[in-house]
Amino acid sequence: MRDGEERWWRRKPQGGRGRGGPPRRPAGGPGRGRRRWPGSPESRRRRCPSCCPGATSPPVGRSRRRPRAKVLDAAHSLGYVPDPAASRLAAARNNLLGVFSFTATFPTDVRHSYYPFLVGVEQEAAAQGYDLVLFTGSSTGGAGAGGAGALNRVRLADGCLFLGRHAPADALRRLVADDFPVVHVGRRDEPEGLAWVGADYVSASREVVTALAGLGHRRVLLVREDDDAPASTDRERGFLDGLAASGLPAGPDAVFRSGDPRGDLTADRVRAWVADGVTAFVAEETDTGAAWRALRAAVDATGLDCPGQVSLALLGSPPADLADGPAPMGFDIPRPALGAEAVRLLATRIAGGPAEGTLVACAFRAGATAGPPAVP
Structure with a gap:
């Protein structure tokens, strides 16, 4: 037995203090720190618990969920509110x-x-x-x-x-x-x-001009503000398309642009247009409604009857402060749908x-x- 023990010590020298010395037992009593051979049943149970009878794996997911639930409960009880920026x-x-x-x-x-x-x-x-x-x-x-x-x-x-x-x-x-x-x-x-x-201002404006042409108007004039916002450009394009499709004059004289409609659109100018054969006036809708306000004021100042002597149309809806008058020919923009x-x-x-x-x-x-x- 002694010879065998000595031979075992020589094969496993790493357990002792020096080469050939006896293995040192760790503190805590006999049996603790004992090496287990890779092929031992106990080692197999620790490495692969699911394939050994009688062995169970720890509930990893459950053990992780429990601390998380405790943290959430504590945050709720303390009134913690997540930071939107951090979220x-x-x-x-x-x-x-x-x-x-x-x-x-x-x-x-x-x-x-x-x-x-x-x-x-x-x-x-x-x-x-x-x-x-x-x-x-x-x-x-x-x-x-x-x-x-x-x-x-x-x-x-x-x-x-x-x-x-x-x-x-x-x-x-x-x-x-x-x-x-x-x-x-x-x-x-x-x-x-x-x-x-x-x-779709192009199609809507074209439809308004088509309706005026259907009533018999042969000279129609557009009054618009002097800016190049896409909404204004689309309205003018539809207006001119409608004139061309109806066989009406669609040249430069069919559009009046002004940076100050209130100052430029006077009663005398309206009378001159009417004398030249214009029977219908169309204004664009903008945020300010400047073109429509100026056109209405100028026509009222001439004393011409609407729609008996001249017709008016608005490419959009009138401003809220002018909505109590007669509804102008034109179109309604589906603002809520937009x-x-x-x-x-x-x-x-x-x-x-x-x-x-x-x-x-x-x-x-x-x-x-x-x-x-x-x-x-």
């Missing part, structure tokens, strides 16, 4: 949609032309499970200031809708280049890659969908300001 960093989303209005204050007055857009935005955002963050250009360095970083704060949201005829193209271009989800309410030609939702469609498109962009442009049809309005031309 955004962790999940890359916070279920917030921005709405940016290029106005000093947000247009919450029901008489404001933007208000119906916001109704559709709010309803669809709730249906999509988003909350809204409202931005304006009134704060220092905001969009109204036109600074280089004017629109950067909209990045607090998952994506943003923009309302306004003259959104800064450079700022929008930076957001699009950074692949930040953006949707503009209103058709835009630039920047490339910008998603937008707009009314707002809802913009939210749906923005949700698609946030989910990684393509940037697209969508046109929504307008509804023709016969009104009470147009009739057959007066017989000379």
Whole structure:
């Protein structure tokens, strides 16, 4: 036995203090720290508990869930509220949609032309499970200031809708280049890659001119403001298309552009147009309604009867303060539907969908300001 023990010690020298010495037992009594051979039954049970009878593996998933549940219970009892910024960093989303209005204050007055857009935005955002963050250009360095970083704060949201005829193209271009989800309410030609939702002003304006031609008018004049917003460009294009399709004069004299309609559109000018054969006047709708206000005031100042002597039409809806008069011939813009469609498109962009442009049809309005031309 002694010879065997000595031979075993020589084969396993790493157990002792030096080469050939007896193995040192660890503290704690005999049997503890005992080496187990890889092929022993006990070793197999520890390495592969599922394949050995009578052995069970510890509930790892359950053991992890219990501490997590305790942490959540403690956070709830202490009134802890997750930080939205931290949640955004962790999940890359916070279920917030921005709405940016290029106005000093947000247009919450029901008489404001933007208000119906916001109704559709709010309803669809709730249906999509988003909350809204409202931005304006009134704060220092905001969009109204036109600074280089004017629109950067909209990045607090998952994506943003923009309302306004003259959104800064450079700022929008930076957001699009950074692949930040953006949707503009209103058709835009630039920047490339910008998603937008707009009314089909071309088709609607063409339909108004076709209706006037159907009443017998042979000279029709468009009054518009002197800017190149896409909405104004589309209305003029539809107006001229309607004239051409009806065989009416569609040259430069068919459109009157003015940077100051109130000052330029006088009663004398209207009388001169009527004397030259114009029997119907059409104005564009804008945020201010300047063209329609000036046209109405000038016609009233001439004393001409509408629609007995001249006919009037509006490419859109009248301002809220003029809505109590006779409804003008024209079309109604589906503003709530545009707002809802913009939210749906923005949700698609946030989910990684393509940037697209969508046109929504307008509804023709016969009104009470147009009739057959007066017989000379």
